[in-house]
Amino acid sequence: MRVGISGFQPDRLTQIREARGLSKINLGRLVERSPSTITKWENGSHSPDAEILAVMGKVLNCPLPWFTKPVLKKENNPVFFRTMASTAKDLCNASERYMEWLQEASGFLQEYLDYPEVNIPHLKVDDYRAIDDGMIEVMASKCRDTWGLGIGPISDLLLLVENAGVICSRFEQGSAVMDGYSQWNESENRPYIILATDKDNYYRSRFDVAHELGHIVLHRYVKRLDSINFKPIEEQANKFAACLMLPEEAFSVELPPYPTLENFLSLKTRWGMSAQAMIHRANSLELISPLEYQRLYKGVSARGWRKGEPLDDLRRPESARLLPRCVNLLLDSNIFSKSSLLEGLSMARTDVEDIFSLPKGFLTDTAILDMESRIKLKNILGTHKDNSSPTKVVDIFSKKNIR
Known part of the structure; x- marks a missing residue:
């Protein structure tokens, strides 16, 4: 009988575990659970409770919504690798993920x-x-x-x-x-x-x-x-x-x-x-x-x-440019903020940066993004212009909204 949180997607746990290169034994050690318990979670017969799910989120570096996000249908076509050595099996599994x-x-x-x-x-x-x-x-x-x-x-x-x-x-x-x-x-x-x-x-x-x-x-x-x-x-x-x-x-x-x-x-x-x-x-x-x-x-x-x-x-290797340009276009057009993009994907920031070929830390929000309308021009022109001129607000962070 299945217990634990509702909506848990077993395949999401398998995906993230294999992507991180962890066996069931190693993941079990990290979250203090037996390999058989991990197996039950991944085959869908049981679900982890909220407390252990939070621990797994930290261990596996992924947000909690990841574990309840429906899994897309898997492609039947093979992934063509440059290696199929037995020693690289875990690496191939991670690459497929x-x-x-x-x-x-x-x-x-x-x-x-x-x-x-x-x-x-x-x-x-x-x-x-x-x-x-x-x-x-x-x-x-x-x-x-x-x-x-x-x-x-x-x-x-x-x-x-x-x-x-x-x-x-x-x-x-x-x-x-x-x-x-x-x-x-x-x-x-x-x-x-x-x-x-x-x-x-x-x-x-x-x-x-x-x-x-x-x-x-x-x-x-x-x-x-x-x-x-x-x-x-x-x-x-x-x-x-x-x-x-x-x-x-x-x-x-x-x-x-x-x-x-x-x-x-x-x-x-x-x-x-x-x-x-x-x-x-x-x-x-x-x-x-x-x-x-x-x-x-x-x-x-x-x-x-x-x-x-x-x-x-x-010479530096050629760069992938399509996906970074897509992300920048969505951000510059106010379709997404960095945080809302990550929320929509329900993936770890570092994974999104890798997959979209973005610089490390690119999707990290900084305090400067909250400074809209806080910067004002000092009224030091009074000796040259009419002092009745209002102080202007310089909004250097405004973005065009195309919604």
Whole structure:
């Protein structure tokens, strides 16, 4: 028999626990309850009382309304990760929860805003084994044609993807093995991408964006992702990223015969791709021989480039801009205050800032927001003007109300 507070949503507890990377045992220790009690709460047979719910809210860093907020229907499409190692299972679970939250929070914004229309070419193939290298080259070229890119370097890939209707978020994942992940939301007919900021590398991040775009273009109708098909699916996304970012027609012309590491390094800033990614592309296009490829990679290892290449620290990664601009528009238009936005989402401030790619502390209300109409201009102009002129009130915090 179920006891405790009414309206408790068991799935919300599971979501927040997995997002925080906690097992039932560890959460039980933090709230001084047994793992079996946590299980009963999560399967819906029992509900926590108000007192323990308040404790869990503090432990899990979430507002109490979170636990009574109805859960949205879960997408059937798989989330495509860059890792499926057994040691990363908890990380994958947490990432799935953040993907669910991103789509839920995005849906909240769409009640007030119109996003860019989705303009993404994609394969209508439900079996990854039907996708060959030729098809991947064609789809990468089709994306360039659809977006009017020609065959030259792409200057701002993340902005391009957002303009094509993909909702993108960038925040720290807490692990070096989780570079990014993506999912098609079929109910919205819109794809989502989450990128990691952990490595803070411009060139690596651009490849991550192109890789996730590869999943969106190639694997929309692939419904299963497991340890058997994971590797070939990842290789297909890598192939797409290389084809999109380094089109054969232009890249093959710019690469000299028998290229050295210095040649690849000189092309790095122009194409916005790492030297290692360009070496791989040159090898796949047979612009270099297998012997040259081996020689170049020995040089990469000898120079310590596997951990970091020259020029890596000269550029900041591309930023996600759509969601931050949406939030700023709603705040500037007086549709929401910072506190009412958080109240509407029923999520922790830090989670909202992460999901919407906002600066840390952006949604923290400060005392200055309460100073409307309290600042007045001193009447020091009396010796120059008529003393009967009234003192003016300078309202520097007023905002246009568009309701």
